[in-house]
Amino acid sequence: MSKKILLALIAVVLVVVPLTACTEPAEEPPIKIGGIFCMTGALAAMGDLISKGALLAVDEINADGGVLGRDLELIIEDSATNDATAFEAYKKLVEVNGVQVVVGPMISGAVMSSGAYAQDMQVPMVSPSATSPLITDQTWTQWALRTCTLDDLQGGVLANIIIDEGYDTVAILVQDTPYGIGLEDVITEIVEDAGVEVVESIRYDEEKLDYLTELNAIKDADPDVIVQVGYHTDSAIVYEQADGLGLGTKVWLVSEGVVGMPPENYPAAAAFMAGTDFRGCTLAPEPDEPAYVAFVVRYEAQWNESPGVYCDTVYDAVKLIALAIEDAGEYDGQEILYGLYELGDDYAGASGPITFDTNGDRASATYGIWKLVETAPGEYEYSIIEYIPL
Numbered sequence: 001m002s003k004k005i006l007l008a009l010i011a012v013v014l015v016v017v018p019l020t021a022c023t024e025p026a027e028e029p030p031i032k033i034g035g036i037f038c039m040t041g042a043l044a045a046m047g048d049l050i051s052k053g054a055l056l057a058v059d060e061i062n063a064d065g066g067v068l069g070r071d072l073e074l075i076i077e078d079s080a081t082n083d084a085t086a087f088e089a090y091k092k093l094v095e096v097n098g099v100q101v102v103v104g105p106m107i108s109g110a111v112m113s114s115g116a117y118a119q120d121m122q123v124p125m126v127s128p129s130a131t132s133p134l135i136t137d138q139t140w141t142q143w144a145l146r147t148c149t150l151d152d153l154q155g156g157v158l159a160n161i162i163i164d165e166g167y168d169t170v171a172i173l174v175q176d177t178p179y180g181i182g183l184e185d186v187i188t189e190i191v192e193d194a195g196v197e198v199v200e201s202i203r204y205d206e207e208k209l210d211y212l213t214e215l216n217a218i219k220d221a222d223p224d225v226i227v228q229v230g231y232h233t234d235s236a237i238v239y240e241q242a243d244g245l246g247l248g249t250k251v252w253l254v255s256e257g258v259v260g261m262p263p264e265n266y267p268a269a270a271a272f273m274a275g276t277d278f279r280g281c282t283l284a285p286e287p288d289e290p291a292y293v294a295f296v297v298r299y300e301a302q303w304n305e306s307p308g309v310y311c312d313t314v315y316d317a318v319k320l321i322a323l324a325i326e327d328a329g330e331y332d333g334q335e336i337l338y339g340l341y342e343l344g345d346d347y348a349g350a351s352g353p354i355t356f357d358t359n360g361d362r363a364s365a366t367y368g369i370w371k372l373v374e375t376a377p378g379e380y381e382y383s384i385i386e387y388i389p390l
Contacts, residue, residue, distance in 0.1 A: 030072060031070050032073045032099050033075070034075055034099040035103045036086050037076060037078065037079065038050075038080070041079075041233075045260055046106075049260070049305075049311050050106065052307075053299065053311035056303075058074045060298070061318070067322050067325050068329070068331070077093060081107065082110075083107070083113040086114060087113040087114045090105070099123065101124055101126070101325075102123060102126075103128070104126075104314075105130065107129070108134070109132075110130070111125065111135055111144050112178050122143075123143075124336060124337040125143065125144050127146050127317075129309075129313065130144070130146060131148055132183075136361055142360055143360070147317045147349070149364070151182045158255070159187045159191050169221075169224045170196055170225050171200040171201070171225075172198060172201045172226075174202070174229035175203070175229060175230050176203035176204060180230070181203065183227075184201060199223050200217055200218050200223065215241055215242050215245055219246070225253060226247065229257060230258065231258070232257075232266070235261065239272040239273060242272065243268070250276075251277045252276060254280040255281060256280065260382065274371075279370065279371055280369070281367055282309050282368055282370055283309060284366060284370075287384070289352060292312060292352070295312055312351035316354060319349070320344065327339045327343070340360075366387055
């Protein structure tokens with residue numbers, strides 16, 4: 001070897017070796033989980049708050065070291081409060097983003113549209129807010145766990161108000177969706193067994209946004225109490241049109257799909273809700289429960305607003321998923337599913353103790369009876385007036 005070639009090789013080594021020695025080892029990529037929330041559509045206001053509960057959990061997990069030594073990343077897809085859109089979001093998260101577990105979807109119809117796919121792909125879901133009992137009857141139900149409780153419990157609360165307060169007749173007005181039908185079935189069975197007459201039971205198209213025909217039928221039936229099940233946009237129209245028909249003299253009992261409807265967006269509906277005998281039911285932990293109090297403090301500190309319904313259950317869903325991945329020691333949907341069932345045995349959540357049955361359904365929780373209260377002219381707030389542990 002010539003002297004010139006030897007000197008050139010030495011120079012290359014002197015340049016390359018320090019650069020190689022200074023290179024940092026590559027960081028592990030984050031573990032990605034999916035989130036399907038109603039960021040637009042009839043439940044956009046609720047979906048925004050719920051997504052923040054999920055993001056809070058992710059931030060806390062990462063601050064505590066992440067999962068399997070890696071950061072956790074939540075990829076949020078918008079279901080637009082639509083069943084078909086939620087299914088497409090599920091497919092994207094699995095087939096494009098490669099997730100092995102999904103938080104959500106929020107609504108029962110979206111879970112129904114995605115459940116068989118979740119089972120086929122072995123990618124479980126944990127919904128914080130899909131409450132329909134119809135999900136339990138599906139062949140894939142074990143792949144759809146729920147940190148919320150089912151409407152057989154909520155329906156029982158509403159039915160018992162009707163019975164305990166001595167009403168003789170009831171009209172039921174619900175969305176023609178798994179959510180609405182599930183509550184309709186439960187309430188009807190309980191009140192009829194108690195001798196209360198269901199004088200009308202009507203299912204409506206949530207997208208029609210004109211319910212005068214249905215409301216006139218209820219007016220003609222002249223019930224003591226009206227039970228209504230819907231989301232923000234359709235329910236607001238129901239209340240505005242009911243007010244015009246003079247149905248504000250009736251007792252109204254509604255589901256948790258209405259709570260959190262922004263009064264500033266629906267002032268006429270808000271005035272109707274606050275000015276009549278109008279009450280709703282929702283999942284609501286006892287306000288002095290330490291885990292819930294701590295969650296509310298952290299949520300408000302991060303987002304500068306108070307959490308709404310199902311913000312605590314989505315927080316718990318993300319925390320349970322992270323623990324299931326950690327316990328499995330790998331990122332695999334089937335193993336995550338096993339872990340979720342093992343962990344869901346009196347898990348101390350922000351929403352209270354969580355125990356999953358063999359179908360992935362939550363066994364018990366506390367409900368709150370709420371009212372919309374006018375605190376100043378044109379200003380309102382939601383207030384829990386009674387807590388009912390079940």
